[in-house]
Amino acid sequence: MQFTSFLQDGNLTVALTGEIDHHSAKGYIQSIAAKIEAYTPSVCILDFKEVSFVDSSGIAVVINALRCMTQIEGHLVLSGLSEQPMKVFRASGVDKLVQIKEAVS
Amino acid sequence: MKFENYMTLEFPSRSCNEAFARSAVACFAAQLDPTVEELGDIRTAVSEAVTNCIVHGYPEKLGTITVRCRILKGQILDIVVKDRGVGISDIEQARRPMFTTGGAERSGMGFTIMESFMTELEISSTPGKGTTVHMRRKLQRRK
Numbered sequence: 287m288q289f290t291s292f293l294q295d296g297n298l299t300v301a302l303t304g305e306i307d308h309h310s311a312k313g314y315i316q317s318i319a320a321k322i323e324a325y326t327p328s329v330c331i332l333d334f335k336e337v338s339f340v341d342s343s344g345i346a347v348v349i350n351a352l353r354c355m356t357q358i359e360g361h362l363v364l365s366g367l368s369e370q371p372m373k374v375f376r377a378s379g380v381d382k383l384v385q386i387k388e389a390v391s
Numbered sequence: 392m393k394f395e396n397y398m399t400l401e402f403p404s405r406s407c408n409e410a411f412a413r414s415a416v417a418c419f420a421a422q423l424d425p426t427v428e429e430l431g432d433i434r435t436a437v438s439e440a441v442t443n444c445i446v447h448g449y450p451e452k453l454g455t456i457t458v459r460c461r462i463l464k465g466q467i468l469d470i471v472v473k474d475r476g477v478g479i480s481d482i483e484q485a486r487r488p489m490f491t492t493g494g495a496e497r498s499g500m501g502f503t504i505m506e507s508f509m510t511e512l513e514i515s516s517t518p519g520k521g522t523t524v525h526m527r528r529k530l531q532r533r534k
């Protein structure tokens with residue numbers, strides 16, 4: 287698990303990398319929750335540009351981030367999704383729960 | 392394709408083997424000249440099935456997971472993922488979208504994804520004996 291994050295104008299961007307599966311998901315769930323708790327951003331953007339693979343464990347990462355953001359009445363946005371992650375999120379209805387922008391069709 | 396090819400993998404239920412298993416199956420599938428999307432679908436479905444063995448099949452201890460792949464006539468990739476773990480008592484319930492016994496770290500969407508990404512999905516299980524997931528994916532004939 288490897289990621290970078292930065293805060294700008296009250297928006298937190300978390301850039302995820304590599305393959306998100308059960309092996310790496312737990313670390314992401316905890317680190318994202320810690321970042322949101324520390325910065326209480328109004329918007330949290332999960333950037334998937336450098337993510338090459340996602341399975342249903344990645345859905346749990348998004349749902350947990352969504353839960354954290356809902357708790358502080360903020361918004362969650364996913365960005366930079368390539369085709370494989372997009373297909374997983376579409377098949378599971380995640381695209382109806384969170385805003386997705388800049389999907390790399 | 393006239394001939395048949397096959398391979399079998401056996402590995403312990405360590406989570407680092409999830410990436411290994413899906414990559415190995417994708418490498419084997421490459422001889423069918425799949426599209427990028429087909430390869431992505433196969434990697435995803437294998438990842439789901441193998442993760443289930445690791446998380447649910449062997450929750451307490453390490454066990455052995457077997458992945459068998461065959462290429463059947465008509466560009467069909469046949470995949471069997473098997474564990475000798477705790478088994479599933481109600482398969483119909485387990486297949487339901489969002490059903491999970493795994494808590495907040497699971498989404499309950501694994502079987503739903505396997506079903507939508509593969510052409511066929513068959514689950515057989517005996518509580519206390521283990522679970523077998525049998526998937527098939529028909530690939531486009533290209534060129």
Ligand SMILES: Nc1ncnc2c1ncn2[C@@H]1O[C@H](COP(=O)(O)OP(=O)(O)O)[C@@H](O)[C@H]1O
Pocket residue numbers: 342439443444446447448449474476477478479485486490491492493497498499500501502503522
């Ligand atoms: N190999 C397995 N051994 C035992 N139980 C399993 C296995 N695979 C799936 N299950 C059961 O089926 C449920 C649904 O699986 P799945 O759709 O992949 O969702 P998730 O893995 O997120 O729980 C699991 O929560 C578990 O109870």
Ligand SMILES: [Mg+2]
Pocket residue numbers: 342439442443500501502
């Ligand atoms: Mg699963």
